[in-house]
Amino acid sequence: MAWYDDFKAILTLDAPLGPKTWLGVGGAAKYFFVPRGSEELSALVRRLGAARIPFHVLGAGANLLVRDEGVSGAVLSLAAPAFAAVTITGNRVQAGAGADMAKLVLQCARAGLAGLECLAGIPGTVGGQIRMNAGGSFGSIGSRVREITVMDHTGRVSTVAREQLSFTYRQGYRDAPLILRAELELTPEDPQRLAARIKEIWMYKKNTQPLAEHSAGCIFRNAAGVSAGALIDQAGLKGLAVGLARVSERHANFIVARPGATARQILDLIELVRRRVRERFQVALETEVVIW
Ligand SMILES: Cc1cc2nc3c(=O)[nH]c(=O)nc-3n(C[C@H](O)[C@H](O)[C@H](O)COP(=O)(O)OP(=O)(O)OC[C@H]3O[C@@H](n4cnc5c(N)ncnc54)[C@H](O)[C@@H]3O)c2cc1C
CATH class of the missing domain: 3.30.465.10 (Uridine Diphospho-n-acetylenolpyruvylglucosamine Reductase; domain 3)
Structure with a gap:
């Protein structure tokens, strides 16, 4: 008997997460649950704890970058009408x-x-x-x-x-x-x-903002009152690309992903932007986007 047998009705195994995020990239969740109400959610959280399975909570996926390897634990979605x-x-x-x-x-x-x-x-x-x-x-x-x-x-x-x-x-x-x-x-x-x-x-x-393209909103946090987007723009990085991931021309703090882009390309672009901004302005940008 598996630890999740009581929750099979709300479980998808190896559920691709890319389509559930605005960036549209990344691997699968090993266990993806959509609980139908608070009591079921509570029982599930207790069961996950007993089985020592870590979990993430998914909203609309608008601020999320899922790595290509996916999530080895559980992802809980509160998409049911009860929530x-x-x-x-x-x-x-x-x-x-x-x-x-x-x-x-x-x-x-x-x-x-x-x-x-x-x-x-x-x-x-x-x-x-x-x-x-x-x-x-x-x-x-x-x-x-x-x-x-x-x-x-x-x-x-x-x-x-x-x-x-x-x-x-x-x-x-x-x-x-x-x-x-x-x-x-x-x-x-x-x-x-x-x-x-x-x-x-x-x-x-x-x-x-590039609202018609796949993005996760602002990638970096503003640094000590200085707009991260302005720094990226002044460093001449608009349009900079790694594979199918590109710094938006419309808003320098947005990275847009063309269909087929990978999380790896986005992560590499994030590092490249960070390095160029540090070299030019001696400012270390921190990410705002949540990375799983
Ligand atoms: C085009 C575009 C424009 C954007 N513009 C802005 C902007 O102007 N300002 C701004 O602040 N953001 C902006 N964002 C980012 C995004 O909209 C926000 O961060 C939003 O709060 C994400 O909500 P979500 O439900 O999609 O959360 P997700 O992306 O699903 O998750 C984000 C984090 O919240 C956690 N989370 C989600 N739901 C719950 C829950 N019920 N309980 C506990 N934790 C939870 C997740 O675990 C994760 O850590 C933009 C994004 C896009 C794509």
Whole structure:
């Protein structure tokens, strides 16, 4: 009897991860689970612990680079409907970690609630965005989070209040492995004004980012207040390529992958960019993209 026999209904063995990420590259997960609810997830987390199988949590894969070798442990996806429920009560929004942020931004705007427009054009799930404190010059998700519900490595569920949370530049909640849902506090606003604002932010993104190509958003973190994209641009690296991976001409901090690109090519390009920027500006760029 295998350790996963009780979970066969939600398990895919050797599941290719590339198609589940925005970059579209990388190998397979040895064990890929899509639990149907919190109790099943809790039992699975306990079983993984007992079997000493490490696990990763997958959101929309918008900030993820999976190596060509894949993941030898388990990957847990919160894509089941039970993790994507959204309820709006007054100016409070309860959103499951698996909820799609693009849809939530529009849903809140239609309900006349402001605060998430800053996330227009940023792909991902509620859980992934809270993990990364997604955002940018228009604002970040962290400022709207009142409380989150999380699960620890023993499968225990607890809530973490705003006062215990710390959101900094692209660093959100990382203490427990699984974010299950969040309560957001928004501000009443005219839906038409919100729609216009979302359109404005969306157009800005469309004009400055290679949205039609495979990418993972910004590859590097800004270094001590200096824009990583500006450094890469000033080093003349736009268009630099390794195989089918290329530094975007539209946004120097994006690497775009043509169909057929490998994770190895992207990783080599990351190292090349890092080396050239270090040689030119004596700045060591750190990656923002999560590498599995
Ligand atoms: C075209 C494009 C533009 C982008 N622009 C921006 C931008 O302007 N600003 C910005 O901040 N980001 C941007 N990104 C990156 C990406 O959208 C964000 O990082 C987003 O938060 C990723 O969410 P996700 O659900 O896809 O997470 P994933 O990529 O699936 O995972 C990212 C990390 O979060 C963890 N995670 C995911 N879900 C959970 C969960 N439920 N519980 C615990 N951990 C979890 C994963 O384990 C992983 O460590 C962009 C990406 C693309 C492709």
